[in-house]
Amino acid sequence: MxxxxxxxxxxxxxxxxxxxxxxxxxxxxxxxxxxxxxxxxxxxxxxxxxxxxxxxxxxxxxxxxxxxxxxxxxxxxxxxxxxxxxxxxxxxxxxxxxxxxxxxxxxxxxxxxxxxxxxxxxxxxxxxxxxxxxxQARVAPSVLKLKQLLQAGIIGRVLSSDVQAFSLRTNRDSISEGLSYFLQKRVGGSPMTIAFGHMIDFIHSVLGEFASSNAHLQIQRPDQTIIDAETGATRPTVSDVPDLVSVHGTLRDSEYVAEGASLIVKFLTGAPFPGTSPYVWTITGEKGRLRVWNESGPFTQSEGSAFPTPIEVEDFTTGEVRQESWDWEDWQVPLSPRGRNIAKLYDLYYEGRTDELGVAGFSGAVVRHTQLDRMLY
CATH class of the missing domain: 3.40.50.720 (NAD(P)-binding Rossmann-like Domain)
Structure with a gap:
């Protein structure tokens, strides 16, 4: 070809x-x-x-x-x-x-x-x-591994799941001049639509969509400082973009998700409490529990590729905890961490296999946009 x-x-x-x-x-x-x-x-x-x-x-x-x-x-x-x-x-x-x-x-x-x-x-x-x-986090090997484990019934049907995540790449009360648009909701690009948007998408790619949900958002620090990296000059501004979102909902039941299963997601900009992981995702099932975390935060689509993302399995019967392994394909390893999952999208497109792994097209993007717009506007 x-x-x-x-x-x-x-x-x-x-x-x-x-x-x-x-x-x-x-x-x-x-x-x-x-x-x-x-x-x-x-x-x-x-x-x-x-x-x-x-x-x-x-x-x-x-x-x-x-x-x-x-x-x-x-x-x-x-x-x-x-x-x-x-x-x-x-x-x-x-x-x-x-x-x-x-x-x-x-x-x-x-x-x-x-x-x-x-x-x-x-x-x-x-x-x-x-x-x-x-x-692209939908095709990250750690995300695909989670789907594989759930589909294999390793913890039984999912009863609940909870996520707590922080955006380490965003300061609490300041931002660079080049990213100042992150503080303007009308632009459409912000930690809520980008960092949270990517995260909630790969979570849904594993667990399925909400049957019903409610979200609470807050602007904790509306007063922000924009910093010019070249000159050091600063100027004040007011943000209308939430810096905290908490979503509670009921997942659609499926072959491996029980009826009435809950999903609770909390996302904040800034760093977590010292010594606390900036991203922990737990999935509780009938027979056991899965836990995933990454020290770079919830950026599975990009920076998270540079850090280990352990997947632990707890067996409720034996109390044993073991780690499930996953890895990059050989051809992905030499690429920069930011480019590995993007590269997988390109490969799947070339091979005509995007549907096979659930790669999203524009119609899939509209599903996620609809969810985010209901929260933000």
Whole structure:
């Protein structure tokens, strides 16, 4: 099979965040990635910015630079468009390609809100675009191992589950200038939609969705300080984004989830109490209990890949506690931790196996957007 011809939106040498270069390029420029994909175009804020990025990342000279989403959409030699921009730019930059029938891989969140996410999903259905959303923790080996253990009945049917998590990458009362939009709910990108959104998604990918739920949110520290990393200058602002969310609900029953099983999730920005793990997930069943944690927090989709994620099993009959092992595939190990799960999405897409492991498309993103919008708005 010939390599899939790919265009990237948002690979910039001057970006405030480095997700495109750290999350996507390691795989795409690896030997395995080059066999399966060929970068043929970049779209940035201008054609000159795209040219600079091509030079900065030593991409082939025949990669085409674009400054217009409509020009990219008209390129007949692009099979897949990958959007890695800030969330509030997703809609305008990817919609022309969707309407042109191109396949698309968009980072999470899909759009600023459920309304725009639904529009993109509907457009993809109408044009026949095959879509994928960057909820890559669904294919993390630790998450897939948990699903395997539950489906094997190792703890019996699930009776309840609880999660407590902290976002270590977010300070309690300050933020960098480049991420100041995290404090503006209207932008759609924040610790609630990104960190909590990724976490609640992979939890649901293991346990299934809520049958019913209630959420309580709080803005504990509305007064925030924005810090310019280059100059050290500071300025005050007021955040309208919650920094605490607590969700209580009843899971849908399934083959391995008992009727009436509860899921309780608590997420806060900032660090936990000293000496306390920033992420612990417990699943209690009829015959035993599973426990998962990670010292980097709940970032299974990215930073968590760099830290061990132990999975412990407690047998209620014997009282024995043992650890279940999991590992990365050999080809994933040399990649940067941020890129390993993203790489798995690319591999599954190339092999036509996204449905096999429950990779989310735009319609799946709308399900998660709907849940988050009900909480936040």
């Amino acid at each position: 010939a390599p899939i011809r790919l265009a990237i939106i948002g690979l910039s040498q001057s970006a405030k965040t480095s997700w495109a270069s750290e999350g996507h390029l390691p795989y795409l420029l690896s030997e395995r990635g080059r066999e399966r994909y060929k970068i043929v175009a970049l779209l940035n804020s201008s054609e000159s910015a795209a040219k600079k990025a091509i030079e900065a990342y030593n991409l082939p000279s025949d990669v085409r630079p674009y400054g217009s989403p409509h020009d990219l959409a008209a390129d007949p030699d692009v099979d897949l468009v990958v959007n890695t921009t800030r969330v509030d730019v997703h809609y305008d930059t990817i919609k022309p390609s969707i309407e042109a029938g191109k396949n698309a891989f968009v980072e999470w969140p899909l759009a600023e809100n459920v309304s725009r996410a639904t529009e993109l999903s509907d457009s993809a259905k109408q044009s026949g675009s095959k879509t994928m959303i960057g909820l």
